[in-house]
Amino acid sequence: MSTPEDKTIVQLMLARAGLPVSELELDKLTSAYSQQQPGIESLYKVAATRYEAPCLQFTPTPTFADWG
Amino acid sequence: MPEIPLTVQDAAAALRAGELTSVDLTQAMLDRADELDSQLGTYLARFDRQALANAERADAELRDGLDRGPFHGIPVGVKDILAASEGPTTAQSLILDPDWGAGKDAPIVKRLRRAGAVITGKTSTMEFACGVPDPTKPFPIPRNPWDLDTWPGGSSSGTGSGIAAGLFLAGIGTDTGGSIRIPAAFCGVSGLMPTFGRVPKSGCTPLGYSLDHVGPLARSAWDCAGMLQVLAGYDPSDPDCIDVPVPDYLSGLSGSLAGLRVGVERAHHFPEERDPLVEGCFDAALEVLKQLGARLVDVVLPLYDEVQAALMPTCAAESLAYHMSDAQARWGDYFEGTRAMLARGALVSGADYVQAQRLRRVAQRQLVGLLDTVDVVVMPTSAVGAFRYGQDDLLDIERLFKLVFTSYWDAVGNPALVVPMGFTGEGLPLSLQIAGRAFDEAALLNVGHAYQQATEWHLQTPPLTRSTRAPVGSAAS
Numbered sequence: 001m002s003t004p005e006d007k008t009i010v011q012l013m014l015a016r017a018g019l020p021v022s023e024l025e026l027d028k029l030t031s032a033y034s035q036q037q038p039g040i041e042s043l044y045k046v047a048a049t050r051y052e053a054p055c056l057q058f059t060p061t062p063t064f065a066d067w068g
Numbered sequence: 069m070p071e072i073p074l075t076v077q078d079a080a081a082a083l084r085a086g087e088l089t090s091v092d093l094t095q096a097m098l099d100r101a102d103e104l105d106s107q108l109g110t111y112l113a114r115f116d117r118q119a120l121a122n123a124e125r126a127d128a129e130l131r132d133g134l135d136r137g138p139f140h141g142i143p144v145g146v147k148d149i150l151a152a153s154e155g156p157t158t159a160q161s162l163i164l165d166p167d168w169g170a171g172k173d174a175p176i177v178k179r180l181r182r183a184g185a186v187i188t189g190k191t192s193t194m195e196f197a198c199g200v201p202d203p204t205k206p207f208p209i210p211r212n213p214w215d216l217d218t219w220p221g222g223s224s225s226g227t228g229s230g231i232a233a234g235l236f237l238a239g240i241g242t243d244t245g246g247s248i249r250i251p252a253a254f255c256g257v258s259g260l261m262p263t264f265g266r267v268p269k270s271g272c273t274p275l276g277y278s279l280d281h282v283g284p285l286a287r288s289a290w291d292c293a294g295m296l297q298v299l300a301g302y303d304p305s306d307p308d309c310i311d312v313p314v315p316d317y318l319s320g321l322s323g324s325l326a327g328l329r330v331g332v333e334r335a336h337h338f339p340e341e342r343d344p345l346v347e348g349c350f351d352a353a354l355e356v357l358k359q360l361g362a363r364l365v366d367v368v369l370p371l372y373d374e375v376q377a378a379l380m381p382t383c384a385a386e387s388l389a390y391h392m393s394d395a396q397a398r399w400g401d402y403f404e405g406t407r408a409m410l411a412r413g414a415l416v417s418g419a420d421y422v423q424a425q426r427l428r429r430v431a432q433r434q435l436v437g438l439l440d441t442v443d444v445v446v447m448p449t450s451a452v453g454a455f456r457y458g459q460d461d462l463l464d465i466e467r468l469f470k471l472v473f474t475s476y477w478d479a480v481g482n483p484a485l486v487v488p489m490g491f492t493g494e495g496l497p498l499s500l501q502i503a504g505r506a507f508d509e510a511a512l513l514n515v516g517h518a519y520q521q522a523t524e525w526h527l528q529t530p531p532l533t534r535s536t537r538a539p540v541g542s543a544a545s
Contacts, residue, residue: 010415017388017414018396025407028463032408033415035466039377040420043427046374048434054425055278055432057307067270067305068151068172 002034009033072096074527076237076291080138083130090123090130090141094186097143101188101235104532107216109208110145110230114189115154119143122186129184138294138318140184145230145239147223148190149197150174150282151271159273160207161195162401163394174271175303176240176282183298188236191226197242197275198223198387199405200462209457212254213530214496218454219462221251227285228255233533238286238295244275244383246474249486249501252285253472254454256488256497258516258526259285260292261474263506264481265310267296268303274390276383277308278425279478288526289487289516293317296509312507320510321517325360328515331367331442337473342451346498349490350448353500353519357446360518365442370434371427372476376469378424378431379479381416388413405463432480436505439482444504444511447473449486453496477503485512488525497528 007030014021014029021029043049072093073079082088098116105111126141146152149159151169158164173181180187192210194200200222201209210225212218213233220229224241228251231239241248243261252259260283267282274280284295297318302311332354338347358364369375388395388410395402395410402410438445450472455462462468469475477484482503489500500519502512520526 013414014411017392017411019411019414020396020399021407021411025411028408029411029415032412032466036377036380036412036415039373040381040416040424042374042377043420043423046371046427046430048430049423049426052426052430052433054422055429056422056425062307063304065304067175067268067303068169 002030006030006034072234074529075287076138076142076294077288079142079237083141090126090186091120093141094119094123094143094188097188097235100233104233105235107211108213108229108233109192109210110226110233110235111189112148112158112160112192112207112226113155115187118154119186119188126184126186136182136184139180139298142185142238143188143236144180144185145189145191145227145236146177146187147193147227147240147242149193149242149273150177150240152177152187152190154187155190157190157273159196160193162205163398164273169271172271175268175305176299177271179298191230191239193225194223195403195406196273197244197247198409199403202403202405205403212454213532214256214454215494216532218456218496219254221254221454223247224251224285228252228257231255231257231285231287232530234529238284238291241283241285242272243281243283243478244279245379245469245478246472248281248283248285249449249474249484250472252486253449253499254497256528257285257287258289258292258485258487259283260296260485260509260513261477261483262296262300262509263483265308266507266509267299268306268309270303270305276386278386279379279383281478288520289485289513290318290321292485293321293513293517315510317510317513321514323518323521325357325362325515325518328362328444329442330357330362330364331438331445332364333367333369333445333447335368336372337447337451339451339470341471343453343492343498345490345492346448346451349498350500353489354446356519356522357515360522367438367442367445369445369476370438371431374427375431375476375479378427379475380412380465381420382424382479384409384413385416385421408463428479435480435482439505444502444515447501449473449499449501453492453494453498473501482506483509483512485516487516487519488528490525
């Protein structure tokens with residue numbers, strides 16, 4: 001169940017991103033946000049992530065090749 | 069004259085036995101597309117002239133003793149988010165620059181050509197491989213050949229429906245949350261999501277950079293193995309592609325499962341809202357595996373809910389990064405479902421994104437531990453048959469991933485094969501999913517092949533196509 005605060009947060013984040021959503025889309029996204037947030041919060045509650053590195057790759061010696 | 073073969077394996081044998089030519093086979097499948105595609109929405113573009121010319125070349129090469137392998141002379145569809153030199157790539161979108169990839173082949177399309185495949189056209193997708201069909205946009209609504217009122221699954225919709233309806237024998241799909249395996253499951257064919265990095269994804273418009281996989285759909289596991297042989301292998305143009313040896317997949321199809329340890333995952337795969345027949349079909353499939361020599365062990369996938377929760381913010385943030393400037397300037401040109409996905413990317417903080425990647429790594433670590441105890445894990449691909457237009461809300465992504473069990477494997481990057489395992493009471497296909505260790509596609513393909521040696525679910529054809537099974541050659545003669 002979404003709260004008025006959820007709607008305010010969603011409105012601000014979408015405005016910050018410059019996405020011109022309609023009022024109907026804003027309502028749907030507020031609902032999606034309230035459904036999505038508990039899942040995201042659950043990611044921080046997994047104790048094993050405390051000292052885990054993310055699956056992000058960075059290399060100072062990349063290779064570059066075009067396709068096609 | 070023989071009927072159009074159902075599988076690449078049978079067609080390849082018929083071509084070499086002189087019972088069939090690639091030109092006759094290709095023409096018969098194009099004729100079938102003439103008859104059915106207005107109902108199915110399989111193709112976004114057809115390359116009839118080039119396909120027939122390539123088929124003629126394949127026939128000549130085979131006559132001259134040049135055999136490029138099982139896909140030589142075989143009609144194949146390519147999802148329209150991959151570049152092919154015959155025509156523009158649309159990504160089923162008004163947004164993509166028409167010059168993107170113009171006149172070029174994605175590396176895997178080049179590989180298909182080298183293998184002698186006959187590319188018949190570009191197949192329908194969801195916009196940029198996400199979202200759902202949008203009737204307000206000038207693209208076909210893809211329909212499932214098993215029931216035209218149902219969705220063929222997405223996003224590789226046209227590749228799935230085209231194989232099921234016999235418009236081509238195999239095709240290319242991509243999978244970020246299930247987009248190879250969902251259409252394969254809903255259309256009653258087989259599909260393989262290879263390990264992340266096994267197949268180069270350059271020349272393909274991205275959806276989620278760390279989640280996108282390119283792979284085959286076809287009727288059988290044998291056909292998927294043959295196509296993976298063509299597609300797999302390092303290419304430096306994809307920074308995520310990994311330089312590891314590619315085994316001989318077809319020779320690995322022993323058909324024996326003796327001693328194989330099969331983990332059975334029930335805990336997360338039988339939600340309340342499930343088809344009443346899915347559990348029985350799954351149990352029957354397990355019995356077949358057991359009869360083939362497999363040892364069944366109950367397992368629970370680690371961090372299942374958390375991995376599912378990590379996928380959406382990852383995909384949404386990665387896709388919004390790619391689309392941001394177009395989304396700001398041309399919001400209304402995107403499909404409704406695409407807009408919903410992109411906007412969700414704006415609701416994810418940088419820290420949330422990184423935490424999702426930390427969670428994925430923890431899950432990978434625990435999954436490696438699980439896959440030390442079993443060789444593969446099996447589960448239903450979906451708790452239900454194809455979703456029904458007008459009844460099921462395809463925009464409800466949370467519900468979709470409660471009923472369809474594909475996204476876990478995208479997030480951890482391990483390979484997963486799906487094969488048909490029966491039907492719902494309404495006659496819609498149900499599907500078995502077989503997942504395993506990173507880069508061990510061979511094990512999954514062997515399980516799928518063994519299962520299909522003992523069953524005929526993968527050879528069932530939709531009623532829609534049965535009246536069009538004209539003998540090969542009759543149309544061309």
